[in-house]
Amino acid sequence: MKGGTHLKPALLMVGCYIFFKFGMPLFTAPLPASLIMLYLMLTFSGIMIFMTLSGTSMESFLGPIFRFISGDGQEGTMKTARLAVLALFPLLVGWQTYTSTASSTVPPAENRTVHPAPPGEFVGLSNPVPNTPENVMQGKGLFAAFCSPCHGNFDGKGPASKGFSPPPANFVDPGTIAQLQESYVFWRIQKGGVGLSVEGMPWKSAMPRWEFELKDEQIWKIIMGEYDGAGQKPRTWE
Amino acid sequence: MRMNQVAMWCLGLVAGVAFTAGMSAPDILWAQESVAIRAMLVKTVPDDPTAAAWSSAVPARFPLSPQVHWPTRILEVTAKDVTARGLSDGKQVAIMLEYEDPTEDPDDAAAVEFMVGDKKAHFAHGQPMAQVEGGPVNIWFWKNKNAKAFDMNAKGFGTLKVQDQQDLKGKGVYQDGKWKVVFSRAVTTGDANDTQFKPGEFINIAFAVWDGKKDPASGDLKEKGSQKAVSSWWYFRVDPQPDYTSYFYALLAIGLAAGFEFVVIRKLRKGPAA
Numbered sequence: 001m002k003g004g005t006h007l008k009p010a011l012l013m014v015g016c017y018i019f020f021k022f023g024m025p026l027f028t029a030p031l032p033a034s035l036i037m038l039y040l041m042l043t044f045s046g047i048m049i050f051m052t053l054s055g056t057s058m059e060s061f062l063g064p065i066f067r068f069i070s071g072d073g074q075e076g077t078m079k080t081a082r083l084a085v086l087a088l089f090p091l092l093v094g095w096q097t098y099t100s101t102a103s104s105t106v107p108p109a110e111n112r113t114v115h116p117a118p119p120g121e122f123v124g125l126s127n128p129v130p131n132t133p134e135n136v137m138q139g140k141g142l143f144a145a146f147c148s149p150c151h152g153n154f155d156g157k158g159p160a161s162k163g164f165s166p167p168p169a170n171f172v173d174p175g176t177i178a179q180l181q182e183s184y185v186f187w188r189i190q191k192g193g194v195g196l197s198v199e200g201m202p203w204k205s206a207m208p209r210w211e212f213e214l215k216d217e218q219i220w221k222i223i224m225g226e227y228d229g230a231g232q233k234p235r236t237w238e
Numbered sequence: 239m240r241m242n243q244v245a246m247w248c249l250g251l252v253a254g255v256a257f258t259a260g261m262s263a264p265d266i267l268w269a270q271e272s273v274a275i276r277a278m279l280v281k282t283v284p285d286d287p288t289a290a291a292w293s294s295a296v297p298a299r300f301p302l303s304p305q306v307h308w309p310t311r312i313l314e315v316t317a318k319d320v321t322a323r324g325l326s327d328g329k330q331v332a333i334m335l336e337y338e339d340p341t342e343d344p345d346d347a348a349a350v351e352f353m354v355g356d357k358k359a360h361f362a363h364g365q366p367m368a369q370v371e372g373g374p375v376n377i378w379f380w381k382n383k384n385a386k387a388f389d390m391n392a393k394g395f396g397t398l399k400v401q402d403q404q405d406l407k408g409k410g411v412y413q414d415g416k417w418k419v420v421f422s423r424a425v426t427t428g429d430a431n432d433t434q435f436k437p438g439e440f441i442n443i444a445f446a447v448w449d450g451k452k453d454p455a456s457g458d459l460k461e462k463g464s465q466k467a468v469s470s471w472w473y474f475r476v477d478p479q480p481d482y483t484s485y486f487y488a489l490l491a492i493g494l495a496a497g498f499e500f501v502v503i504r505k506l507r508k509g510p511a512a
Contacts, residue, residue: 070507160303
């Protein structure tokens with residue numbers, strides 16, 4: 001029996017698991033456990049197909065496994081190991097069945113889309129207010145008056161922020177307004193939490209619907225002040 | 239042939255187990271609100287905040303913020319958080335809120351909010367959504383000077399309405415700088431304006447608290463109406479009656495797996511068919 005016959009497939013499975021579980025989140029959102037399991041199942045199927053392409057490879061791969069399971073001529077440690085495997089397998093199946101059918105005490109997962117698509121009329125809007133130092137300054141003043149209670153000093157840590165979940169956006173974080181176009185930010189300020197679509201459920205955003213209290217020009221100035229104060233630039237397609 | 243057959247058996251078994259595991263595994267990697275209130279099962283649901291039964295309920299604490307979503311806003315509130323507990327006997331459900339308030343005032347008040355019906359609602363009084371149609375909310379409101387709770391509905395600020403059919407009881411006790419307020423109601427009421435609880439099912443819940451302290455000079459209340467401490471949506475469920483079917487399914491699965499092992503081993507030992 002060649003050690004590599006089983007070691008390589010085992011290492012491949014472990015490597016794939018580590019990649020799906022810990023590697024993928026470096027590039028994209030963490031994969032759900034069900035998807036990881038599906039990928040591992042496909043990998044395992046591929047290994048099985050490859051290892052059973054010929055009679056020789058099948059015998060070298062499955063032969064030792066079957067001899068282990070049947071227990072022919074086993075003694076000592078191997079015999080104990082076999083009994084342990086035979087006992088553990090039904091218990092594992094039973095445990096899996098129990099956990100999948102028992103009532104969960106954990107609240108359902110919230111697959112809330114943080115930045116849902118804006119309505120069509122907001123796509124591609126450009127800021128009509130000239131980006132002058134005076135307008136930026138006015139924007140910062142409006143931000144201080146209307147936004148800072150929650151968004152603080154552009155860091156999302158205003159005095160009124162602590163009870164809200166999700167917390168008010170931290171504009172200094174490169175993952176917030178730096179990823180968004182000005183038109184998107186305009187939509188979020190104008191329509192607020194009640195402007196969210198179905199993808200934004202559950203509707204927990206406390207963002208006010210500022211269109212009832214602020215003019216469009218004031219909102220555009222706030223956006224300029226926001227980017228400047230947070231040291232960020234709006235996303236553009238150029 | 240024997241090798242092929244057994245190989246297919248094994249492949250089928252492993253694929254089946256993996257598929258079952260994959261389909262049923264909880265998606266623990268996704269962000270989720272892990273804090274929830276559970277109305278735990280007891281023999282009798284107390285409507286008194288000082289009842290000993292509350293000590294058996296697991297408390298969950300939720301932060302509160304000033305209500306800033308809608309005018310008239312408030313930027314600083316007295317209560318910074320609220321601790322909630324739940325109990326149920328299968329027919330009645332009770333929720334107790336506990337929070338700090340330095341003074342006992344006639345206008346001190348507390349509320350619990352749920353969604354009603356199939357439509358989702360915004361946490362702020364079920365404010366109308368701009369893009370989609372949201373639903374109303376059911377609000378349980380207690381005020382110290384009324385010495386009782388009111389069953390209400392709203393679909394946005396300024397639409398609060400006391401229901402014609404009152405199914406709710408409420409009682410508050412002030413002690414050592416803390417309010418303990420209990421709301422209790424039947425698990426199901428048959429009133430379409432009420433939230434109906436399905437044991438075992440998580441639903442959204444939100445809280446509000448008012449410090450009704452009166453300014454001695456102006457006579458104004460510190461917090462009133464939309465000026466209050468609020469929370470976002472969290473989760474609540476009434477615990478279901480114990481269900482032992484999962485144990486039965488697990489035992490059945492163990493038996494099937496052991497039987498499968500027996501057949502495979504027997505086949506392997508028997509050798510190729512003549």
